Amino acid sequence: MTVLPSKAGTKGVPRAARERQVLAAATEEFGRHGYEATTVAAIAARVGVTKPLLHHYFGSKQELYVACLDPIGERLLNAVRTAMAEHPAGAPPVPLRVLHALFTALDGQREAWFVLYDPTLPPGTDAARRAAYYRDAIDDLAATGTAELLHAAGAGDPLDADALTYAWRGLCTALVRWWVQHPDQSPEAMTQRCARLFTAGRTILALGADPT
Template identity: 45%
Template sequence: MKRTADPISYAREVANSAGSKGMPRPERERLILDAAVQEFGSQGYAHASVAAIARRAEISKPLVYGYFESKDGLYLACLHRGAAPLVDAVTEAQTGTGLDRALGTLEAIFRTLEPRRLDWAVLWDPTLPPGSAVGEAARAYRRKLSALGAEGTQEALASAGFADPADASLFARIWYGAVAATVTWWLEHPEEPAETTTQRCARILTSLRG
């Protein structure tokens, strides 16, 4: 293949050529994204590199650029692939009230993350540059999840006859922290299936209610 002057165009040519001669393009994209999630999720955006991602995927660095053009483009692809289904699953779980709604939310999180648990770390990456496109994209997904949590905690208080806005604000903050701690614990125990952790949460929440 004759190399063009523009490195991005050349990288695209390499990607298209490799996709047509070897692995199908969708499968190659999945391979790259899986490697990127491992890198971003374990190292953080600030410390991850396209070169390291290419090594994880066992492909060339230009090939990665041929598919995603930049580190930001690669991160955004990982983010959208992981966060959009998570928001959808949590939204669908917002039925019932109180304990049932809380458990439904946790079950939806675990079930959605089960195939790629580090999608959670990619979404909540603390190393994303403030004000950047990648940072704002992650914040948009976080805001959606936070809004769903606030709605649930407010409804729980309202059903118990409590309407103080400060109560709702504090309860929402407690719920956010509890969810983050629970998912973090689950990530630290990769041998534990989503269903088992959901059952643990059910026992713990039931004991608190009792």
């Protein structure tokens, strides 16, 4: 493989800074368009560098995707772990703490959620396996949380916990998708909105269960 000079195509920008620019642009492209529809050429054009330079820095498109995915996966996984581990007096319930942690971790890079939850990743590839690792780890935490909530509510069917975990993942994805479309909404505003929606949901369900 041809070895390029350390500043080839960077227009004087230090390599570390240029790599950060590439990763930011690639994360947005992968998140908005999916792995399959994203091209290295489009990412290079956004940053203002050449395709050979991107390949020199990151290797293949799959390797570039993984370079975007790993910090996202670690950030989200650690955010969920921390939110579930904290139980200060008077703290919001676990679901709201987790949502606030996710919104905070994604703030400034909201499309990153869809890098992790990308249905267009080629099956059996290193990229798909790496994404599955993070998704499974987050799902395991969600399963623990939902099982605890259902146990506290007196529900004992294990399939209930599985169904609720599946629904929770879909809810998080839907909320982030809505959030992307409303860039003026801060993590705090989103958490408050979720609290209102949860309260409204409980009220609606209670009315539906009222035999009178």
